[in-house]
Amino acid sequence: MANIVEVQGLSKSFGGFKAVDDLSFSICKGDIYGFLGQNGAGKSTTIRMLLGLIHPDAGEIFINGANFRNNRKRSLQQIGAIVERPDLYGYLSAWDNLKIFAKLSRKHIPDVRIEEVLDIVGLRGREHDKVKAYSQGMKQRLGIAISLVHDPELLVLDEPTNGLDPQGIAEMRELVRTLGTQMGKTILISSHLLYEMEQVATNMLIIHKGKKIVEGKVSELLNPNETLFEVRILPDDAIAEKLETKGWGQYMEESNSSELVFRMHPRKMPGLNKFLVEQDVHVLEIKSRHSLEAYFLSLTNQANAEAGAI
Amino acid sequence: MLRLELYKIFRRPRTYISFLIMTAVTLLIQVAMYVDGTSFVSFAMQGVGEQFAISGNILNGYLVTYLVLQSLLVHIPLLVALVAGDVLAGEANMGTMRLLLTKPVTRNNVVLVKYIASIAYAMLLLVWLAVVGLGLSLLVFGTGDMINLKSDAFIMLLENDIMWRYMLAFAFAGLAMATVAALAVFLSVFADNSIGPIIGTMGVIVVLTIFSNLEIPLFNLVKPYLFTTHMIAWKGFFDDPVPYDAIMKSVMVLVVYIVLFISATMVIFNRKDIQS
Numbered sequence: 185m186a187n188i189v190e191v192q193g194l195s196k197s198f199g200g201f202k203a204v205d206d207l208s209f210s211i212c213k214g215d216i217y218g219f220l221g222q223n224g225a226g227k228s229t230t231i232r233m234l235l236g237l238i239h240p241d242a243g244e245i246f247i248n249g250a251n252f253r254n255n256r257k258r259s260l261q262q263i264g265a266i267v268e269r270p271d272l273y274g275y276l277s278a279w280d281n282l283k284i285f286a287k288l289s290r291k292h293i294p295d296v297r298i299e300e301v302l303d304i305v306g307l308r309g310r311e312h313d314k315v316k317a318y319s320q321g322m323k324q325r326l327g328i329a330i331s332l333v334h335d336p337e338l339l340v341l342d343e344p345t346n347g348l349d350p351q352g353i354a355e356m357r358e359l360v361r362t363l364g365t366q367m368g369k370t371i372l373i374s375s376h377l378l379y380e381m382e383q384v385a386t387n388m389l390i391i392h393k394g395k396k397i398v399e400g401k402v403s404e405l406l407n408p409n410e411t412l413f414e415v416r417i418l419p420d421d422a423i424a425e426k427l428e429t430k431g432w433g434q435y436m437e438e439s440n441s442s443e444l445v446f447r448m449h450p451r452k453m454p455g456l457n458k459f460l461v462e463q464d465v466h467v468l469e470i471k472s473r474h475s476l477e478a479y480f481l482s483l484t485n486q487a488n489a490e491a492g493a494i
Numbered sequence: 495m496l497r498l499e500l501y502k503i504f505r506r507p508r509t510y511i512s513f514l515i516m517t518a519v520t521l522l523i524q525v526a527m528y529v530d531g532t533s534f535v536s537f538a539m540q541g542v543g544e545q546f547a548i549s550g551n552i553l554n555g556y557l558v559t560y561l562v563l564q565s566l567l568v569h570i571p572l573l574v575a576l577v578a579g580d581v582l583a584g585e586a587n588m589g590t591m592r593l594l595l596t597k598p599v600t601r602n603n604v605v606l607v608k609y610i611a612s613i614a615y616a617m618l619l620l621v622w623l624a625v626v627g628l629g630l631s632l633l634v635f636g637t638g639d640m641i642n643l644k645s646d647a648f649i650m651l652l653e654n655d656i657m658w659r660y661m662l663a664f665a666f667a668g669l670a671m672a673t674v675a676a677l678a679v680f681l682s683v684f685a686d687n688s689i690g691p692i693i694g695t696m697g698v699i700v701v702l703t704i705f706s707n708l709e710i711p712l713f714n715l716v717k718p719y720l721f722t723t724h725m726i727a728w729k730g731f732f733d734d735p736v737p738y739d740a741i742m743k744s745v746m747v748l749v750v751y752i753v754l755f756i757s758a759t760m761v762i763f764n765r766k767d768i769q770s
Contacts, residue, residue, distance in 0.1 A: 237768040257598040271589025288597035
């Protein structure tokens with residue numbers, strides 16, 4: 185599949201602080217591309233450079249093969265975006281906001297298309313309310329409607345679940361899935377919520393301190409054998425010994441008399457639990473730490489350790 | 495894009511505050527002149543009355559409008575700055591700038607359109623002033639010959655020789671307000687909220703107006719280059735004969751300032767990283 189976005193050697197500094205450091209990646213048409221990193225990792229700066237809001241110090245961006253620098257208007261016609269919060273004209277209605285941004289897209293957009301996107305994001309019936317009366321979730325959905333109204337190939341959603349309640353997050357996740365799988369949009373979605381990314385993204389890029397740590401298909405990055413389990417028990421000084429006798433020790437990452445951490449496939453967990461009960465160990469809690477989260481933390485810790493070593 | 499910009503400006507309730515303020519000030523002056531205008535005219539004509547025999551309706555709509563214009567000299571630029579200082583900084587403050595600039599529009603277009611929209615607003619403000627200032631004054635006080643009392647001269651303009659002067663004075667005021675708008679837009683590019691550019695614009699105008707009015711040799715050197723010196727050239731239309739050369743020079747200076755402010759705004763805005 186052809187690349188819709190190609191980023192080569194992108195760098196940006198603010199004063200002495202290097203926000204993005206020689207970042208390269210590409211997004212294929214049809215991907216839901218998760219862009220992950222902790223707060224301050226450089227996600228928003230990268231997205232802003234991708235949209236022409238921030239000028240890169242170095243590097244090139246290509247949208248559908250055309251250099252963004254020389255084809256800014258044409259490139260932006262193919263992109264719909266929300267950057268951080270979707271701040272809109274609060275004193276105007278959702279309909280007015282949609283009309284304004286639709287007209288700015290330089291395409292003829294009939295009212296029926298505006299009604300269509302309102303349907304997609306579930307705001308039909310509230311389109312004449314002033315935006316200042318909207319909840320954060322409604323504003324996010326209106327932001328997506330605005331980014332969709334000119335039917336762009338690529339959607340760039342920067343932290344679209346920020347400030348949403350769990351219900352709003354679930355709705356947003358569903359909306360992103362629908363846009364990607366049913367409407368065929370290529371989506372670049374950034375977040376620091378790994379679990380959310382894991383639910384919707386097909387591909388993923390993880391950055392840390394402006395640098396790429398890893399890029400790949402989520403299915404490849406998600407290795408079930410790497411799932412972490414935290415087990416809390418009533419204190420038992422012999423627990424390590426007991427586990428070693430039956431071979432569970434090989435999965436153990438950390439242990440003390442009351443807390444154990446295992447790295448293993450979720451299918452093995454019932455067996456471990458049974459063993460602990462048989463050994464008269466009182467299990468208080470078993471908590472799985474998601475595999476991608478564990479992976480992410482190990483990567484960022486590794487990057488931090490390397491930076492510290494230097 | 496211009497239509498959208500005007501739509502945004504005129505859908506904001508605060509836009510109409512300027513019109514209300516201007517109407518209130520104008521009405522206040524008109525009421526004061528209606529109640530006590532005769533004593534005001536007698537006081538102003540002290541000395542002149544001893545040398546000239548003046549008859550007819552001296553306290554007429556033309557004179558009242560002239561007084562209104564003099565009084566609003568400082569206020570109209572402030573009202574223009576309220577909107578023009580907000581056009582770029584306001585978008586940054588609301589956070590809509592980043593959404594706006596992710597649309598296929600050039601930054602130069604954004605600056606130009608916002609500036610033209612500010613001018614359109616300033617023009618409407620002046621038209622409104624013409625309606626409530628000139629129109630209502632003529633309706634209430636009637637017409638007549640107009641006395642223009644200057645510090646060193648006394649000019650009597652005949653009734654049928656005045657209206658065209660007002661038309662040109664309003665047109666010139668439009669250019670002066672376009673200069674104020676250009677300054678406000680220029681300051682707006684540096685800020686992420688509109689208070690700074692609005693206060694900045696007023697500050698610059700107040701300071702430069704003081705320079706323009708003080709008779710100090712050092713200031714006299716720079717006065718011809720200050721746009722505030724030229725903003726009041728509309729008064730020339732009420733001289734006899736009208737100093738067209740001086741007015742044209744003022745027009746040129748104001749146009750140069752507009753070009754400078756807007757070009758600088760474009761250059762800075764094009765280089766600016768949008769982080770708000």
